[in-house]
Amino acid sequence: MRKSLQISTxxxxxxxxLSSMAEARMSPRQIYKSKADGVVLIVASKEGSSxxxxxxxxxxxxxxxxxxxxxxxxxxxxxxxxxxxxxxxKPAKVTGNMNKDLKHHHGAKVLGYDExxxxxxxxxxxxxxxxxxxxxxxxxxxxxGDETIAIGHPESxxxxxxxxxxIGTQFEDFKGxxxxxxxxxxxxxxxxxxxxxxxxxxxxxVGVNTAIARKGQGGVAITGVNFAxxxxxxxxxxxxxxxxxxxxxxxxxxEAPVRVAHADTSRPKDTRPTETPIQPDRHVxxxxxxxxDSPAARVPDQVKTNPPAAEVPAANTGKTTLKDPDxxxxxxxxxxxxxxxxATTTQPDRQPEETAASRTTTTHKPTATTRxxxxxxxxxxxxxxxxPPRPYTFGRLFTAVEKVHANAEEAFDDLDRExxxxxx
Numbered sequence: 001m002r003k004s005l006q007i008s009t010x011x012x013x014x015x016x017x018l019s020s021m022a023e024a025r026m027s028p029r030q031i032y033k034s035k036a037d038g039v040v041l042i043v044a045s046k047e048g049s050s051x052x053x054x055x056x057x058x059x060x061x062x063x064x065x066x067x068x069x070x071x072x073x074x075x076x077x078x079x080x081x082x083x084x085x086x087x088x089x090k091p092a093k094v095t096g097n098m099n100k101d102l103k104h105h106h107g108a109k110v111l112g113y114d115e116x117x118x119x120x121x122x123x124x125x126x127x128x129x130x131x132x133x134x135x136x137x138x139x140x141x142x143x144x145g146d147e148t149i150a151i152g153h154p155e156s157x158x159x160x161x162x163x164x165x166x167i168g169t170q171f172e173d174f175k176g177x178x179x180x181x182x183x184x185x186x187x188x189x190x191x192x193x194x195x196x197x198x199x200x201x202x203x204x205x206v207g208v209n210t211a212i213a214r215k216g217q218g219g220v221a222i223t224g225v226n227f228a229x230x231x232x233x234x235x236x237x238x239x240x241x242x243x244x245x246x247x248x249x250x251x252x253x254x255e256a257p258v259r260v261a262h263a264d265t266s267r268p269k270d271t272r273p274t275e276t277p278i279q280p281d282r283h284v285x286x287x288x289x290x291x292x293d294s295p296a297a298r299v300p301d302q303v304k305t306n307p308p309a310a311e312v313p314a315a316n317t318g319k320t321t322l323k324d325p326d327x328x329x330x331x332x333x334x335x336x337x338x339x340x341x342x343a344t345t346t347q348p349d350r351q352p353e354e355t356a357a358s359r360t361t362t363t364h365k366p367t368a369t370t371r372x373x374x375x376x377x378x379x380x381x382x383x384x385x386x387x388p389p390r391p392y393t394f395g396r397l398f399t400a401v402e403k404v405h406a407n408a409e410e411a412f413d414d415l416d417r418e419x420x421x422x423x424x
Contacts, residue, residue: 038132044073044082056152056196064127068195070120081110135248137204139230152196163188189226198228
């Protein structure tokens, strides 16, 4: 009874641990449904201006504190934050219709900002009673290859858009800024995603999306290179302003098991009836063999295992006598008239021809285990199948093209001269 109780307790604990591990890892859809309401749209502008700066932010405290990027709320001309800041909360369903999607509007003010770290802290005016607050996660638990999810408002895209990807690498003191540690990830960002959250598979916010790489040297387009400030940088920066935030306690150990496909190397079972193979060291006596001076009616075992007996041909009898080396008898074999009529010759590169005696003493049925397949000789392609060499080199081709250009310019010059001559 006690053993059964212990086994049932262990089963309950195992089921509970498996369920907790499953809860630790969320799908992108689950993260969006549970965390998107804590993502806001930020619009900053001057008084009475029709143009504005737009970005994304995350609610980090129930009293309406929002973290975002500094460049979202900063006026480049005055080097100061915009005086007018609006925050819009997510509707129950995003429709793409601005009149419906931007119903939940709040004013906001700037509590602090850091241009070097590209961080800003906003306070929502008259926040609602129940706000979805983002849970922060320790970014030191993540590294290259870990999956990440971003939610924001990309340029030319829809509001509250979700994108997924993985972390590519990470940087300390990004672009020479002390304490600015960032993730580089392939998770797609665009203008409008700035200041938005970067989530891990637990739904914890591990970064603040801050920058993208668009063009390289020579104007070459760059894709899949995006950056997010790690949330521990935000945590340290907020602590200096007496804003204390804590990390979530769910461990990052609920990863789904990885299944690796293996090829089935087991041989298929042979359903054919098996035949007993004849061993090479055993001989089948011929029906025409007559045993002489032998106590038994079959060939003795000593004859099977000993070296082949010496042949004593009988003159003009058409028979061959094999004597036992131990003196226990002899075997007389009738020769084949065809074999006696033709002389047997042995060539150095060929096996000797089979005789009646060798058939009697060494012949056995070939089996699958002793059969050796002949190797196929490689066949080379004939010359007319091979590709011909190139009729020109690139240097000659470019030289020919330059000559064509020169001839064309000369022809146009002649045409211009002719037109001028006739115009006179």
